Amino acid sequence: MSDFSSLGLSDWLIQQCKQMGINKPTPVQENCLPAILQGRDCMGCAKTGSGKTAAFVLPVLQKLSEDPYGIFCLVLTPTRELAYQIAEQFRVLGKPLALRDCIIVGGMDMVTQALELSKKPHIVVATPGRLADHIRSSNTFNMKQIRFLILDEADRLLEQGCTDFTKDLEVILSVVPAKRQTLLFSATLTDTLQELKSIAMNKPFFWESKSEVRTVEELDQRYILTPEKVKDAYLVHLIQKFQDEHEDWSIIIFTNTCKNCQILMMMLREFDFPAVSLHSMMKQKQRFANLAKFKSGVFKILIATDVAARGLDIPTVQVVINHNTPGLPKIYIHRVGRTARAGRHGVSLTLVTQYDIHLVQAIEGQIQAKLQEYSVEESEVLKILTQVNVTRRECEIKLESTDFDEKKEINKRKAMILEGKDPDLEQKRREELEKIRNKRKKFKQRIHESIQKKQDAIKRKPQKKKRLLQEEGSSHQSHETGE
Numbered sequence: 001m002s003d004f005s006s007l008g009l010s011d012w013l014i015q016q017c018k019q020m021g022i023n024k025p026t027p028v029q030e031n032c033l034p035a036i037l038q039g040r041d042c043m044g045c046a047k048t049g050s051g052k053t054a055a056f057v058l059p060v061l062q063k064l065s066e067d068p069y070g071i072f073c074l075v076l077t078p079t080r081e082l083a084y085q086i087a088e089q090f091r092v093l094g095k096p097l098a099l100r101d102c103i104i105v106g107g108m109d110m111v112t113q114a115l116e117l118s119k120k121p122h123i124v125v126a127t128p129g130r131l132a133d134h135i136r137s138s139n140t141f142n143m144k145q146i147r148f149l150i151l152d153e154a155d156r157l158l159e160q161g162c163t164d165f166t167k168d169l170e171v172i173l174s175v176v177p178a179k180r181q182t183l184l185f186s187a188t189l190t191d192t193l194q195e196l197k198s199i200a201m202n203k204p205f206f207w208e209s210k211s212e213v214r215t216v217e218e219l220d221q222r223y224i225l226t227p228e229k230v231k232d233a234y235l236v237h238l239i240q241k242f243q244d245e246h247e248d249w250s251i252i253i254f255t256n257t258c259k260n261c262q263i264l265m266m267m268l269r270e271f272d273f274p275a276v277s278l279h280s281m282m283k284q285k286q287r288f289a290n291l292a293k294f295k296s297g298v299f300k301i302l303i304a305t306d307v308a309a310r311g312l313d314i315p316t317v318q319v320v321i322n323h324n325t326p327g328l329p330k331i332y333i334h335r336v337g338r339t340a341r342a343g344r345h346g347v348s349l350t351l352v353t354q355y356d357i358h359l360v361q362a363i364e365g366q367i368q369a370k371l372q373e374y375s376v377e378e379s380e381v382l383k384i385l386t387q388v389n390v391t392r393r394e395c396e397i398k399l400e401s402t403d404f405d406e407k408k409e410i411n412k413r414k415a416m417i418l419e420g421k422d423p424d425l426e427q428k429r430r431e432e433l434e435k436i437r438n439k440r441k442k443f444k445q446r447i448h449e450s451i452q453k454k455q456d457a458i459k460r461k462p463q464k465k466k467r468l469l470q471e472e473g474s475s476h477q478s479h480e481t482g483e
């Protein structure tokens with residue numbers, strides 16, 4: 001394996017790396033760093049926790065030190081927490097440069113951000129939505145000179161998930177220069193390769209870690225088959241077990257909805273577990289505060305939605321529990337990748353109901369590895385089943401009384417207004433559409449019924465004929481016998 005200096009990295013950066021415990025380049029760094037330093041576009045696909053961030057931060061800092069100006073580099077990433085984490089890596093590694101960075105994410109004050117942008121920071125790290133808002137609404141900054149455009153978690157930025165970034169990306173791409181270096185990184189690039197190539201247009205250098213299994217070797221991947229109703233009891237049992245056996249372990253629990261996230265947190269707290277939550281319905285300040293509490297180890301359990309599935313680098317995380325089986329193998333890869341990072345060991349546990357077995361098969365197909373069953377004392381789980389389920393119900397009632405659903409509706413309306421839509425009009429439109437759909441459904445049903453009737457009648461006709469013939473035949477006979 002080569003060292004950083006043979007890859008062309010300057011001594012001052014090598015010193016900075018050493019201070020962070022980065023002594024030898026990881027494969028993604030070894031392969032992508034020289035190409036980026038040569039001025040090529042680059043697409044890097046390497047497993048979770050393999051040092052992709054430094055693979056782009058280091059060459060950008062080196063180029064910036066040779067020709068410092070602002071805005072030199074724009075980094076886009078799908079989540080706010082990830083934006084802060086990337087900015088921190090730039091700050092730490094770029095300390096000798098007196099680096100000026102600026103973080104542009106939703107949920108924070110726009111005026112402050114606009115002011116910071118106007119001061120021409122060297123590096124801007126942003127989530128696409130908020131940056132596009134600034135571009136649309138302000139002319140106090142421009143990105144005409146940027147040398148580097150980086151998309152971290154590039155496949156997520158391009159796919160049309162529940163948060164769709166494609167429109168915002170278009171706005172951003174329309175204001176950055178065509179002559180630039182584009183760097184795209186993720187642990188799961190391959191499904192979106194074509195779309196990515198349209199962004200990194202200059203014959204990008206493409207590097208993918210060569211390994212059949214798409215999750216890291218140090219990760220022990222387990223599953224537990226459970227009926228839906230026993231899931232929470234398993235969860236409480238597992239956490240109790242891990243806390244008894246390993247006091248210092250931190251655990252991330254992923255679940256599918258914000259509401260579930262909140263309920264699970266309340267429930268675990270009822271059992272005296274130190275739990276905090278992270279989901280997109282929380283105020284941004286709360287999100288940061290909760291993540292900080294978890295990172296510092298004050299709270300050992302984080303319950304999160306997929307907003308925390310990608311990129312977060314928290315070395316103390318020893319266990320990832322999937323409270324729901326992820327619907328997409330890709331999401332599974334990122335979720336379990338929050339543990340077993342940078343050569344450390346970790347465990348992932350996926351709770352699987354009978355309805356999720358096909359999802360597990362899809363996951364195993366993609367990662368090219370089999371999940372092993374995790375054995376649990378079932379009698380221990382059954383002992384706490386009633387208590388856990390009653391506690392959950394109590395938490396649900398408590399949450400309902402705080403108008404969680406109503407808040408969700410208000411948030412939805414706010415988001416629509418921000419998108420320039422009228423929520424009432426949208427609601428009416430949706431109702432109209434529903435009416436049309438229902439009418440069509442009824443119409444189809446009527447046609448279907450009448451076709452069915454006709455078919456039945458046709459089927460019945462030959463039988464009727466047969467019966468008539470039989471009746472005729474028998475009357476004939478009776479004539480002949482003289483009856």
Ligand SMILES: Nc1ncnc2c1ncn2[C@@H]1O[C@H](COP(=O)(O)OP(=O)(O)OP(=O)(O)O)[C@@H](O)[C@H]1O
Pocket residue numbers: 020021022023024025026029046047048049050051052053054186187310311312313337341342
């Ligand atoms: N060469 C290195 N040697 C040792 N540790 C490293 C090296 N490069 C990076 N690291 C550390 O490895 C950890 C994981 O790095 P990073 O967050 O960049 O992973 P990633 O590949 O982006 O993962 P993900 O796909 O989950 O985003 C970080 O704590 C980082 O400081």
Ligand SMILES: [Mg+2]
Pocket residue numbers: 052053152311
């Ligand atoms: Mg990363």
